[in-house]
Amino acid sequence: xxxxxxxxxxxxxxxxxxxxxxxxxxxxxxxxxxxxxxxxxxxxxxxxxxxxxxxxxxxxxxxxxxxxxxxxxxxxxxxxxxxxxxxxxxxxxxxxxxxxxxxxxxxxxxxxxxxxxxxxxxxxxxxxxxxxxxxxxxxxxxxxxxxxxxxxxxxxxxxxxxxxxxxxxxxxxxxxxxxxxxxxxxxxxxxxxxxxxxxxxxxxxxxxxxxxxxxxxxxxxxxxxxxxxxxxxxxxxxxxxxxxxxxxxxxxxxxxxxxxxxxxxxxxxxxxxxxxxxxxxxxxxxxxxxxxxxxxxxxxxxxxxxxxxxxxxxxxxxxxxxxxxxxxxxxxxxxxxxxxxxxxxxxxxxxxxxxxxxxxxxxxxxxxxxxxxxxxxxxxxxxxxxxxxxxxxxxxxxxxxxxxxxxxxxxxxxxxxxxxxxxxxxxxxxxxxxxxxxxxxxxxxxxxxxxxxxxxxxxxxxxxxxxxxxxxxxxxxxxxxxxxx
Numbered sequence: 001x002x003x004x005x006x007x008x009x010x011x012x013x014x015x016x017x018x019x020x021x022x023x024x025x026x027x028x029x030x031x032x033x034x035x036x037x038x039x040x041x042x043x044x045x046x047x048x049x050x051x052x053x054x055x056x057x058x059x060x061x062x063x064x065x066x067x068x069x070x071x072x073x074x075x076x077x078x079x080x081x082x083x084x085x086x087x088x089x090x091x092x093x094x095x096x097x098x099x100x101x102x103x104x105x106x107x108x109x110x111x112x113x114x115x116x117x118x119x120x121x122x123x124x125x126x127x128x129x130x131x132x133x134x135x136x137x138x139x140x141x142x143x144x145x146x147x148x149x150x151x152x153x154x155x156x157x158x159x160x161x162x163x164x165x166x167x168x169x170x171x172x173x174x175x176x177x178x179x180x181x182x183x184x185x186x187x188x189x190x191x192x193x194x195x196x197x198x199x200x201x202x203x204x205x206x207x208x209x210x211x212x213x214x215x216x217x218x219x220x221x222x223x224x225x226x227x228x229x230x231x232x233x234x235x236x237x238x239x240x241x242x243x244x245x246x247x248x249x250x251x252x253x254x255x256x257x258x259x260x261x262x263x264x265x266x267x268x269x270x271x272x273x274x275x276x277x278x279x280x281x282x283x284x285x286x287x288x289x290x291x292x293x294x295x296x297x298x299x300x301x302x303x304x305x306x307x308x309x310x311x312x313x314x315x316x317x318x319x320x321x322x323x324x325x326x327x328x329x330x331x332x333x334x335x336x337x338x339x340x341x342x343x344x345x346x347x348x349x350x351x352x353x354x355x356x357x358x359x360x361x362x363x364x365x366x367x368x369x370x371x372x373x374x375x376x377x378x379x380x381x382x383x384x385x386x387x388x389x390x391x392x393x394x395x396x397x398x399x400x401x402x403x404x405x406x407x408x409x410x411x412x413x414x415x416x417x418x419x420x421x422x423x424x425x426x427x428x429x430x431x432x433x434x435x436x437x438x439x440x441x442x443x444x445x446x447x448x449x450x451x452x453x454x455x456x457x458x459x460x461x462x463x464x465x466x467x468x469x470x471x472x473x474x475x476x477x478x479x480x481x482x483x484x485x
């Protein structure tokens with residue numbers, strides 16, 4: 001695969017990821033503006049349950065699809081390729097349906113055993129569990145073909161686009177949190193149908209061929225990664241579950257979720273890279289091209305780290321103006337945003353280190369990382385939420401993200417001899433400083449204007465890009481920039 005094709009894939013997922021994140025962010029804003037902080041808290045609890053159940057339902061099959069599809073595609077083994085796609089999609093749907101049914105049947109036991117306050121309205125999300133599992137596995141499978149366009153269409157355009165329309169109608173017209181959840185679940189159905197159609201178009205699904213299934217091989221690889229995926233998800237979402245158990249205040253949970261999702265917007269750059277990197281890493285490692293794998297990893301960490309630091313600086317400077325979009329109930333969350341930014345910077349500087357390990361035969365190491373961090377996160381959340389409420393949840397989550405990525409980077413360095421581009425990130429600090437001066441200056445002149453804050457983001461970003469392009473670009477950066485252009 002050429003540099004141009006790699007950067008083309010990244011650029012597609014960058015644009016699609018940005019659009020998808022904005023639309024998802026719009027869903028949270030619509031709920032907060034239409035129904036208030038308490039309704040956003042209810043939605044958040046249900047959304048966490050939906051995603052955790054979906055991650056378990058996938059059984060790590062999304063990672064298996066990313067791992068084996070490039071290999072079978074390279075060798076021309078179409079029967080096994082189709083077998084991987086069918087078993088991955090089918091397994092995710094069947095297991096997702098079973099898990100949804102079990103949660104519904106034992107909902108009362110779950111509430112009493114774990115002490116989590118699960119609102120009745122949130123249980124409508126159970127219909128979406130197998131649909132989200134199929135959508136996620138299907139997206140991973142399409143990326144195994146080195147095609148990111150179809151995943152963008154299915155998730156970022158069809159699913160996210162229909163979600164904001166349906167949620168907006170439910171929040172502002174029907175004024176019902178139940179219909180908000182039903183509408184969001186219906187959007188997952190649309191996304192699952194679209195990604196299945198595109199897999200058929202890519203010849204990943206076929207009605208005229210007898211597939212060869214290698215269930216044992218796929219299962220041995222995928223199950224450890226399922227544990228890793230669940231643990232990784234818990235690192236991010238334990239805070240919502242623990243807030244539900246310890247505070248039982250949906251309005252506070254809604255406020256925290258607004259702050260968290262605002263900070264999570266920083267992750268869309270890394271998301272776009274992660275959607276492409278696993279398949280590339282698998283292919284390069286399989287072919288023994290360690291040098292190229294190292295160069296790609298260093299390049300991605302340089303830019304994910306640089307842009308995330310820039311975004312964090314902006315959010316900390318203009319947190320009050322940004323949070324005013326959600327309404328008057330969301331004042332006073334600036335400390336949470338600052339703490340969470342630290343965690344996302346650690347995430348971005350490490351880059352796709354977790355995928356680097358899992359695609360280079362160290363998937364069990366990555367599983368151990370996320371399991372240890374998830375357990376630590378549970379303990380931290382319990383202690384800090386009990387003492388400090390929602391700010392304690394932010395500290396616990398930020399600390400856990402730093403711990404997880406420190407482990408990943410250390411192990412990638414020791415086991416593979418591959419390190420992030422720390423020195424390259426330092427070289428673009430002058431560009432970040434110029435943008436920071438712009439942010440602070442405009443904030444000083446217009447201290448409370450949302451329009452000025454948006455303008456500062458545009459001007460500061462353009463200044464950063466200009467400084468880096470004119471003075472701080474290396475020869476390799478120039479080639480990557482021209483490819484993306």
